[in-house]
Amino acid sequence: xxxxxxxxxxxxxxxxxxxxxxxxxxxxxxxxxxxxxxxxxxxxxxxxxxxxxxxxxxxxxxxxxxxxxxxxxxxxxxxxxxxxxxxxxxxxxxxxxxxxxxxxxxxxxxxxxxxxxxxxxxxxxxxxxxxxxxxxxxxxxxxxxxxxxxxxxxxxxxxxxxxxxxxxxxxxxxxxxxxxxxxxxxxxxxxxxxxxxxxxxxxxxxxxxxxxxxxxxxxxxxxxxxxxxxxxxxxxxx
Amino acid sequence: xxxxxxxxxxxxxxxxxxxxxxxxxxxxxxxxxxxxxxxxxxxxxxxxxxxxxxxxxxxxxxxxxxxxxxxxxxxxxxxxxxxxxxxxxxxxxxxxxxxxxxxxxxxxxxxxxxxxxxxxxxxxxxxxxxxxxxxxxxxxxxxxxxxxxxxxxxxxxxxxxxxxxxxxxxxxxxxxxxxxxxxxxxxxxxxxxxxxxxxxxxxxxxxxxxxxxxxxxxxxxxxxxxxxxxxxxxxxxxxxxxxxxxxxxxxxxxxxxxxxxxxxxxxxxxxxxxxxxxxxxxxxxxxxxxxxxxxxxxxxxxxxxxxxxxxxxxxxxxxxxxxxxxxxxxxxxxxxxxxxxxxxxxxxxxxxxxxxxxxxxxxxxxxxxxxxxxxxxxxxxxxxxxxxxxxxxxxxxxxxxxxxxxxxxxxxxxxxxxxxxxxxxxxxxxxxxx
Numbered sequence: 001x002x003x004x005x006x007x008x009x010x011x012x013x014x015x016x017x018x019x020x021x022x023x024x025x026x027x028x029x030x031x032x033x034x035x036x037x038x039x040x041x042x043x044x045x046x047x048x049x050x051x052x053x054x055x056x057x058x059x060x061x062x063x064x065x066x067x068x069x070x071x072x073x074x075x076x077x078x079x080x081x082x083x084x085x086x087x088x089x090x091x092x093x094x095x096x097x098x099x100x101x102x103x104x105x106x107x108x109x110x111x112x113x114x115x116x117x118x119x120x121x122x123x124x125x126x127x128x129x130x131x132x133x134x135x136x137x138x139x140x141x142x143x144x145x146x147x148x149x150x151x152x153x154x155x156x157x158x159x160x161x162x163x164x165x166x167x168x169x170x171x172x173x174x175x176x177x178x179x180x181x182x183x184x185x186x187x188x189x190x191x192x193x194x195x196x197x198x199x200x201x202x203x204x205x206x207x208x209x210x211x212x213x214x215x216x217x218x219x220x221x222x223x224x225x226x227x228x229x230x231x232x233x234x235x236x237x238x
Numbered sequence: 239x240x241x242x243x244x245x246x247x248x249x250x251x252x253x254x255x256x257x258x259x260x261x262x263x264x265x266x267x268x269x270x271x272x273x274x275x276x277x278x279x280x281x282x283x284x285x286x287x288x289x290x291x292x293x294x295x296x297x298x299x300x301x302x303x304x305x306x307x308x309x310x311x312x313x314x315x316x317x318x319x320x321x322x323x324x325x326x327x328x329x330x331x332x333x334x335x336x337x338x339x340x341x342x343x344x345x346x347x348x349x350x351x352x353x354x355x356x357x358x359x360x361x362x363x364x365x366x367x368x369x370x371x372x373x374x375x376x377x378x379x380x381x382x383x384x385x386x387x388x389x390x391x392x393x394x395x396x397x398x399x400x401x402x403x404x405x406x407x408x409x410x411x412x413x414x415x416x417x418x419x420x421x422x423x424x425x426x427x428x429x430x431x432x433x434x435x436x437x438x439x440x441x442x443x444x445x446x447x448x449x450x451x452x453x454x455x456x457x458x459x460x461x462x463x464x465x466x467x468x469x470x471x472x473x474x475x476x477x478x479x480x481x482x483x484x485x486x487x488x489x490x491x492x493x494x495x496x497x498x499x500x501x502x503x504x505x506x507x508x509x510x511x512x513x514x515x516x517x518x519x520x521x522x523x524x525x526x527x528x529x530x531x532x533x534x535x536x537x538x539x540x541x542x543x544x545x546x547x548x549x550x551x552x553x554x555x556x557x558x559x560x561x562x563x564x565x566x567x568x569x570x571x572x573x574x575x576x577x578x579x580x581x582x583x584x585x586x587x588x589x590x591x592x593x594x595x596x597x598x599x600x601x602x603x604x605x606x607x608x609x610x611x612x613x614x615x616x617x618x619x620x621x622x623x624x625x626x627x628x629x630x631x632x633x634x635x636x637x638x639x640x641x642x643x644x645x646x647x648x649x650x651x652x653x654x655x656x657x658x659x660x661x662x663x664x665x666x667x668x669x670x671x672x
Contacts, residue, residue, distance in 0.1 A: 038400045040357075041441060046422030047405050051364070072422070085424035085585075087406030088364045100365075105529060105561055106327040106484035108575050142408065142579055143326035144365055147484035147559075148491045157367040190403060193370045196378040200387035201396035206356045209396055213280070213354055214313070220279060 022070075023063035028052050032071050037198055042072045046082055050089050051190045058098075058187040059090040087141075088157070095130045096186035097175045100141035101163075102152040107143075110162075112151035116140055118165040123172065135176055155180075156188045244470050244496035247458045247478050248451065252337050258372045260379035263340035269385055271457030275348045276393040278460075283352040287456065289464030291476045295330075296320055296411075296449030297528060297557040299545050305446060306353060308436045315443035317355040318435075319346055320416055321362040321369075321450045324408040325528040326579060328559035330480035330492045331450040335362060335369035338454070339376035343399065345453035347385060348460055350397045353446055357398055361416055364404040374401045408583035412639050413447040415585065426587050427639035451480055471497030475544040475555075481505060485524075485562040488513035498544035502526065502534070505543065506562055519564040523655060527556025529576045530644030532631060533651035552631050568671040569659050573652035574602035580645045590625045591642030597621055598649060605660060608668035615653055615660055622646035 022029060031052055035045045049071065053064040065079040072079075083089040090098075101119055103112040116127060119138055123131055127140035146152040149162040153171075160171060174180045251257040251266055263269070275283045288303030319342070323331035334342060342360075350358050362370050377399055380386045388396045402420060404410050410419045414428035417440050432438055439445025455477065459467050468476045475497035483505060484490045493511055502524065506512040515521060523533045526541075532553040534541070541551055548555045563572060581595035598621050604610050619629065626633040626643040629650050633643035653660060662670050 041421065043422035044402075044420055047364075047419065048403055050405065051403060074422075082422060082424055083405075085407060086364075086404075089405050103575070104326045104579055105525075105572060105576055106490075108572065109485045109561070109563060109567065142582060143324065143328075145323050145329040145332040145363070147327050147329045147482065150484065150490070154365065157365050159368070189367050190364070190370060193367075193374045193401070193403065195374060195401075197381050197387070199398045199400075200381065201356055201398045202388070205388060206396050209394060210313070210354065210356070212394075217280065217354070220281060 022067055023061065024053055024067045025056060028056060029067075029071070031194075032068075034195070034198065036071065038195070043074060046072060046074070046079065047086070047089075050079070050083050051188070054089060055188045055191045058096055059093050065091075093130070095135050095137040097135060097155050097184070098137045098139060098157075098188075099172070099175075100139045100144065100154040100157075101127075102141050102144045102146075102150075102154075104141075104143035106147035107151040110150035115151045115153075115163060115165060115168060119168060122165075122169055133176075136172065155184045156186075158184050158189060160184075242496045242499045244478050244499070245458075246494055247467075248334060248338070248341065248454045248480065249492075249494040251341070252333070257337045258339055258376065260340060260376065260383065263338075263376075264383075267461070268340055269344055269383070269391075271460040272344050272347050272351075272385060273391055275351055275460045276391055276395060280352050280354055283348060283460065286459055286464035287352065290455075290459045290467035291464075291474065292452060292455055292459065292467065293475065293545060294449055295451035295455075295479065295558065297325060297530075299555065302448060302452050305436070305448070306349075312444060314353045314355050314446055315357070316440045316445040317346070317350050317353060317358045318413075318417065318420065318440060318445055318447045319358065319360040319450060319453055320411065320413060320447055321360055321366075321373075322404050322411040322416055323363055323450070323557075324411050325530070325557040325559060326576070327484045327525070327561045328482050328528055328557040329484070330482045330558060332363075332366060332369060333480075333492050334450050334454050335366060335373055339369075339373040340380065341454050341457060342373070342450055343376055343380050343386070345456035346399060347380075347390070347397065348456045349446070349448065349453060350399075351393075351395055355446070356396055357400075359400050359402050359420055359440070361402050361404060361410075361420055364406050370401065370403055377401055407585075408579075409585045409639070409641060412641065415639070416447065417445065424585070426585050427641075429638045471499070471544070472542075473498060473544060474546050479543070480558055481543060482557075482559040483512050483562070484559065486515050486519070486564040486567070487562050488516050495543060498542045498547065500543050501540050502543065502560065503539035505560060506539070512562070515562065515564050517564075519566060522563045522565045522567050523569070523651075524563065525559075525561040525648075527554045528559050529561070529579065530554075530640070530647055531556050532647045533655060535655055549632075554632075566671065568606070568669055569652045569656035570602065570606045570663055571669065571671070573648040574599070574606050576648040577602050577645065580641065584641060588637035588642060590636045591645065594621050594625045594642070595645050598645060602649065605663050606669055608663060608666070610660070610664040612661070612664055614664065615657070618649055618653065622649055 036042045049068045066076045069076040069079045101116045130137040153163045256262045292302045293299045407425045409415045410425040415425040419425045435445040521536045577599045581599040584591045584595045586592045635643045
């Protein structure tokens, strides 16, 4: 899966300029521009863009990171530098379903270690590995904040409730046959998180409002101060 | 038993399956608090929050009103909402984000008005895919209803809100790391001083960072007044609070309880709350406020759920998550797993935390696996002391942020409370619970 020529990270030095050979889909690039417009500084859109790009194929290819760099006017190394910090962003290929088994304290107390052991043997991979058919990547994860349904499992970051070894095997079978494709599509669902409007409060309106409000606020503060001074003058001992 | 009949302030809609929809929200008094706030002066709204004495619900417990007051003198540029809930066994913001996103938005808009902020970012943990969908959908509906955007509800106040996903890093719950992440960078905490968000926050501008639960309380406070909120609870711990109960209990879940009035024993054993420990087993220990908190034994069960009460007893109420361990729990294994969590999540900036967490994890693991040495106990405490000198509570700090000083809590607690258990592992060459 990895094989083919990889763009060396860090080069070309600055990837600005025309998007000659874009790897991201036209839709992703259009959405990227919508996202960038939401932030005072384009780089803030880096993580949202990584999510969108990742959900195209399941992981962040060097080509996708180069595209993101171009869109944000940063270097590909800066994109990798950020992406490699975060657990959800994969800079190596993963299966179409990333199955996360939490083994942190609340789940550990409820049989998570045994569940993970079962998952490893039934899938034939260790945590961190991907099945030979490329369908499942098994992850041992930290707390996913669903602790009243322990041991907690997520597939592509959708919660699937507490699992037993038997229900886990059924879940995997369903994922493989596509029976869960509706609620747990391949590669994740953050692509569904979509704003229907851009920013509405334009800077000139906001500036005018702010000036008016600051003036009103200063007036109220002065009045409060005057009232305080007056009452101190009456009741004070100086 | 003291489960009071306090009003449900942030969980009132959760009985409805459609609690996340704008229809349900509007049918249950939604956005009335915002409408009311917009008829008040910003100072008056801030004053109500100050009167409520609402302590931040993220973990540090800093009064929200005071946090705002620090900023009212100079204009605030950004309001950032911390929805990056990742403290192990804490799952209350997850619930609020997924089940009542409009309540959060309304609180956020009230705060924005009080602070006169026109740009808000809601940072939601990336793993909360459904919550992100719902918060964004709620925001879309709120824009359509005129509650967000230009001239909201005809008030002459304009504000934009952006929902921003995280990407999986515990450290981003730390407010300065969260800001770095929001700027598109690795989640490296910034050193304070000088980088207090109130002074130098997002993009270097003055920024208020508040937690999801904190914000979700605001609609009720505006509607009912800060005094009504302050009348609930006791001492500095006013109002109600969400407690996330997990581990060895029959009925784990999130419970909204009046502060101070309920004890840990009530929370764990009351039939309407935790429902006791399964299989008729006894309590071995519990963690009162997230895995960064020192553990308590059964002798502390009668302690009330109050911030100062828990602090005086030598731990913290922290993020409001309580983990129950029964008497079949291996203390070495439990504290090892917590240590491994910190080792994995250390951002790597500061040597004591980066190196210390890894060493501690390896020593703990070898003890659990039966390869420990008796000198390991002193070695563990010595390494802990390097991260947090004196192993005092509240902890001393040798690092930029509090992740490092949080690491020793579980290790020191386990050794102090269950030293014999460590020695059995070492002498018998294995875990007696296996």
